Amino acid sequence: MPTIPPERPSEAVPAEAHQARHIAESFGSDAERYDRTRPRYPDALVERIVAANPGPDVLDVGCGTGIAARQFQASGCRVSGVDPDARMAGFARRHGLEVDVATFEDWDPAGREFDAVIAGQSWHWVDPVAGAAKAARVLRPGGRLAVFWYVFQPPSDLAETFTEIYRQVLPDSPLGRGVNPGLDTYSAFFTKAADGMRQAGAFGDPEQWRFDWDRPYTRDEWLEQVPTFGGHSLVPPAELEALLTDIGAAIDAAGGGFTMHFTAMVVTAARTDAP
Numbered sequence: 001m002p003t004i005p006p007e008r009p010s011e012a013v014p015a016e017a018h019q020a021r022h023i024a025e026s027f028g029s030d031a032e033r034y035d036r037t038r039p040r041y042p043d044a045l046v047e048r049i050v051a052a053n054p055g056p057d058v059l060d061v062g063c064g065t066g067i068a069a070r071q072f073q074a075s076g077c078r079v080s081g082v083d084p085d086a087r088m089a090g091f092a093r094r095h096g097l098e099v100d101v102a103t104f105e106d107w108d109p110a111g112r113e114f115d116a117v118i119a120g121q122s123w124h125w126v127d128p129v130a131g132a133a134k135a136a137r138v139l140r141p142g143g144r145l146a147v148f149w150y151v152f153q154p155p156s157d158l159a160e161t162f163t164e165i166y167r168q169v170l171p172d173s174p175l176g177r178g179v180n181p182g183l184d185t186y187s188a189f190f191t192k193a194a195d196g197m198r199q200a201g202a203f204g205d206p207e208q209w210r211f212d213w214d215r216p217y218t219r220d221e222w223l224e225q226v227p228t229f230g231g232h233s234l235v236p237p238a239e240l241e242a243l244l245t246d247i248g249a250a251i252d253a254a255g256g257g258f259t260m261h262f263t264a265m266v267v268t269a270a271r272t273d274a275p
Contacts, residue, residue, distance in 0.1 A: 030227065031091040035065035037225035039150060041120060043071075045211045045264055050075045052268070054142040055115035061104045061131070061147075062122025066092035072118070073097075080114075082107045084125075105130045109138045116144045123147035123267075124189045128196030136202035139271040145203065146268040147193050151182050153261045158254055165246040169239060173231075183263060193267040203269035211264040219251040222258075 046068075056077045060069040063081030065088055072079050073096075081099040083089045089099040100107060104126050117135040119126065135145045154162065166173050194206035223244050227233065232240065251258060 030233065031065050031087050033224065034088070034228045035067060035091060037221070037228055038067055039215065039262065041068055041071055041148070041150070041264060042211045042213050045148065045209070045266060046071050046075050048209060049116065049118065049144070049146045049266065049268070050077060052144050052146075052270070053077075053116040054140065054144075057114045058116045058118060059112075059114045059138065060097075061117060061119040061135075062125055063092055063097065063099060064088045064122065066095055066097040066099075068118060068120035069097050070095070077116075080112070104134060107134070112138065113140050114138055114143060115140055116146060118145075119147040121149055123149075123193055128192040129199045132193075132196040132200035132203070136200050136271055141271060143271045144268055145197060145271070146266055148264055148266040149186055149189060150262050150264040151186050153182055153263075155254075155258055158250060158258055161250045162247065165243065165250065169243045169246060170235065183265070186265070190265055190267050194269075197267075197269045202271055204272050206267055206269040209266040209268065211266075213262050213264075214259050215262060216257060216259045218257045219248055222251060222260075223248050 058072050058077045058079045060079055060081045063069050063083050066081065069079040069081055079097065081092055081097050082102055082104055083099055084103045086101045089101045092099045117139060132145065139145065190208065197203045197206045226244060226247060227240060
């Protein structure tokens with residue numbers, strides 16, 4: 001299995017994303033939409049993490065509405081969550097997940113231990129060194145820290161059109177500057193996660209696992225999801241409406257739908273020594 005060499009993070013990603021609390025805690029403004037529209041993780045990703053764990057007890061960091069947690073529950077795990085946004089945690093609780101409201105760095109485990117600590121689409125909001133050290137303290141020997149992200153790539157013609165729309169409507173957005181949330185951009189997150197695991201001093205060599213899949217979207221399905229992207233809930237309503245109108249027109253011009261390619265990357269390491 002490949003391990004991740006230390007390298008300099010990409011300049012396209014904020015160096016300290018975990019300090020951008022106004023964005024990190026903005027997703028709960030429409031928790032129901034977030035849960036309804038955000039993609040699920042591929043079964044193969046969940047199955048591989050579960051198979052690598054020494055037991056069924058899982059902590060989901062930044063669990064949000066419980067998307068990943070419910071998938072791990074369906075695979076036979078006992079899942080607890082922690083999330084800083086009470087609105088997201090409330091939604092997850094209503095759907096059967098036990099969630100504490102706190103940042104992971106400040107969270108009190110109250111003596112609890114786990115076989116795995118996971119974080120789906122959320123570890124960049126956690127200090128990578130303090131977070132890895134905290135995970136090591138709550139993991140049983142042989143337990144695994146597994147943090148993962150998905151990135152998406154629309155068809156090339158639509159990708160260019162979307163970039164131009166953002167440039168015109170939201171010129172200050174990274175998307176308007178042609179910085180698409182692809183693997184090159186997210187590689188900074190992978191690197192910082194792996195470096196944090198190394199600096200914690202309680203994990204084996206970090207590994208990177210990759211999973212690819214395609215998902216078709218109708219125009220309406222994609223427009224439902226766009227407002228859940230990071231920072232979009234902070235955009236003035238008139239600008240968000242203009243953005244959605246132009247994106248919808250672009251998808252209509254492309255035939256009313258498209259197929260999105262997704263890639264999920266897992267950065268993971270097993271706890272070895274006592275933290």
